[in-house]
Amino acid sequence: MTHQEIRKKFLDFFEKRGHKIIPSSLLVPEDKSVLFTTAGMQQFKKYYLDNDSPYGNKIASIQKCLRTVDIDEVGDESHLTFFEMLGNFSFKFPEAKDSYFKKEAIKHSYDLIVNDFGVPLRRIKISVFKGDDKNDISIDQESLEIWKSLGIPEEKIFFGEIKDNFWGPTGEEGPCGPTTEIHIDGIEVWNIVFNEYYCNKEKHLIPLQRKGVDTGMGLERLVMVLQGSKSVFETDLFSPIITELRNKNLYDYQSNQKFERIISDHLKAGVFVISDGVMPSNLGRGYILRKLIRKIMRHSKKLNLHDDFLQRSVKTIINIYKEYYPDLEKNEEKVLEVFNEEFQKFEKLLSREIPKIEKDVEEFKNKGYKFIPGAYVFNTQSSIGVGVEIVQDIAKEKGMEINMEEVKKEEEKHKKVSRVSQDKKFIKL
Ligand code: GLY
Secondary structure, three states: OOOHHHHHHHHHHOOOOOOEOOOOOOOOOOOOOOOOOOOHHHHHHHHHHOOOOOOOOEEEEEEEEEOOOHHOOOOOOOOEEEEEEEEEEOOOOOOOOOOOOOHHHHHHHHHHHHHOOOOHHHHHEEEEEEEOOOOOOOOOHHHEEEEEEOOOOOEEEEOOOOOOOOEEEEOOOOEEEEEEEEEEEEEEEEEEEEEEEEOOOOOOOOEEEEEEEEEEEHHHHHHHOOOOOHHHHHOOHHHHHHHHHHHHHOOOOOOOHHHHHHHHHHHHHHHHHHOOOOOOOOHHHHHHHHHHHHHHHHHHHOOOOOHHHHHHHHHHHHHHOOOOOOOOHHHHHHHHHHHHHHHHHHHHHHHHHHHHHHHHHHHHHHHHHHEOOOOHHHHHOOOOOOOOOHHHHHHHHOOOOOOOOHHHHHHHHHHHHOOOOOOEEEEOO
């Protein structure tokens, strides 16, 4: 099944069950407390509180999302920064007779995954919320019983703590609640959230007047399990990009798998982010874009990719998605221009800063330092824009090392001060 067929099957399934299909919103959300759209429900957040919505009480969508919480995981089998999220949503408006909650939400997900997509039960495991004494939320016995009534054996159903089976809110405040998740071949594929609470800015949970459903299923992971691929990078959402990178045989694929995965993920994220109007800068979302582009550049040098890989890969990415996001094609020139300019700027910065860093490292060495201090490395990265890996290379050349623990401590210190709750999956209660 191609990703096109999978998208269509999902949307048709929910349309047939009375859901209005809503297009993806931009990656730059209206909610000022988040940098990027990180979930399908974000554009519908207010309807969990309102009495009505322009789309009725049942919605389904495929939403483009960007999350940076997992950025260090990118390169493994299933983590990404840019991804699309398939979701169905139900709001219990006072007049709405056919809104649904746990029973129907779970039944829908079972029908789609098991009956329509044909995933055998042996590949499926389920998690449900085990409750949380601290917040006085009881175990989700109801979901457990619903799954059992559908034929999922009890030994395949696991109880998860608040950190794993409670979702939201996105941003500083909003709807949130216990979840039940479908795992296929050990990979979390579908997160079904029962929005029963409103989490306010003080992080207090207030029961919602009307409960709602919000589900999120990562398209890339679903495609991976349905196409029987070993990783998201071997699905038809990524393999054309990887093929393009390998096109001229410039590097050894086996030993550089992680780097080609990071490049293809970050390139895709960059294409979408720029097309949605973000420009590289030293602040907020522009800074995230800058970091993504610089990482592409660093890794592409490692793989000996020449400058023309950029144009070819961007085109390949646009070809995969243009049917669903026609703006990409319109913005192709702009996207390339931004990438190229940023590459040049970074090149210039490196040729200006590297001699200075070499001199500093030499000095640390002459002064008898055992390691390059963490604060120095952190500052080089955050204020000057030269990443740890580059400083590490210079240090190695001069026979020195970086104290990574100190660097991490500095990063943590900084994160605490400037934490933006942009894409925390779980609230800290
Ligand atoms: N809103 C549900 C999810 O992002 O998993």
